[in-house]
Amino acid sequence: MKRRHFIRDSFVLGTSAPWLTKPFSAAISQTPWNKHNVQLRFGVCADLHHDLIKDGVERIEAFTQSMNIEQPDFVIQMGDFCTPKPENKLLMHAWEKFLGPKYHVIGNHDVDGGFTHQDIIKFWNISGAYYSFDLNGYHFVILNGNERRSQDVSRYPRSILKEQYDWLSQDLDGTSFPIIVFCHQGIDNDLDGLMEGNIIRLLFERTNKKARYRKIQLVLSGHHHEDYLNWYNDIPYLQINSIAYQFARTDRGYRFAHTVEPIWAFITILNNGMIIVKGRESTYIDNLSSEEQSYYRGYATVPHISDRVIPYPGQLPYY
Secondary structure (H helix, E strand, O other): OHHHHHHOOOOOOOOOOOOOOOOOOOHHHOOOOOOOOOEEEEEEOOEEEEEEOHHHHHHHHHHHHHHHHHOOOOOEEOOOOOOHHHHHHHHHHHHOOOOOOOOEEOOOOHHHHOOOOHHHHHOOOOOOOEEEEEOOOEEEEOOOOOOOOOOOOOOOEEEOOHHHHHHHHHHOOOOOOOEEEEEEOOOOOOOOOOOHHHHHHHHHHHHHHHOEHHHHOEEEEEEEEOOOEEEEEEEEEEOOOOOOOEEEEEOEEEEEEEEEEOOEEEEEEOOOOOEEEEEEEEEOOOOOOOOHHHHOOOOOOEOOOOOOOEEEOOOOOOO
16 A cells, blocks of 8 residues: 555544544644654554454454554554464454554463464464564564563463574664564563563663664553553653453452453654554443452553653753
């Protein structure tokens, strides 16, 4: 698809998709942008958990239908999508309905049932468990946070080991483009996030210091089924909430709190580096009890992805 074919004259996201009903936040609506200052756009969803829910195909069809209307430069799902079993080919067919480039991040649940990363690579038709690509003057890095330390006895692995770390270090150093990173587990979140989060953040910060500007422009994650933006030493870490459900927690465990409608994010990068996140909001099929709303001490349980504007400061004195 040609870029000129899908950048609308008005460039108001969501006006062509009737189910995109959440209004722009004030910050987004007041941001000066038009078809001439857009660098690239992409759609992102996370944590479908198709093997655990009943309407995964319908949720992905809603996503791909919306993306075909908006026509971004690519779409990406952030992991915990589906296991590579034959019954899930119908879901892959729904995913393939998006007419542009499509990318995947491997999640911890994608290898449930004894499947391997190689099984996932083949089933999803991706280039590797971790990889990178260039598009429209940006460098995109997809990490695999599902490697296991020898001493890690937790149920699900959540590590990046030396071979991948060395590859990442060389990959970041080998591009002159600004960088956007995707990893299923939060690199900024020690509540079941990446075990090597601190050392990866230090690598990002050293990359910026060497480049003398914010070369790592954005780091995205899924996994946590939450909605937040964290900053560590001038690097934004954006969590993408689940397209399907949240965990409603109490001291007795948790249940799945499904959203009525699927939620995802549409991200626009302007040519000055400003990043605009347009989210979606829904409601829960079953209301959360007061105990479920107050028990969990982590980020709030919410049925939406927030609109955000992530400013870009330009050249900074990284000393």
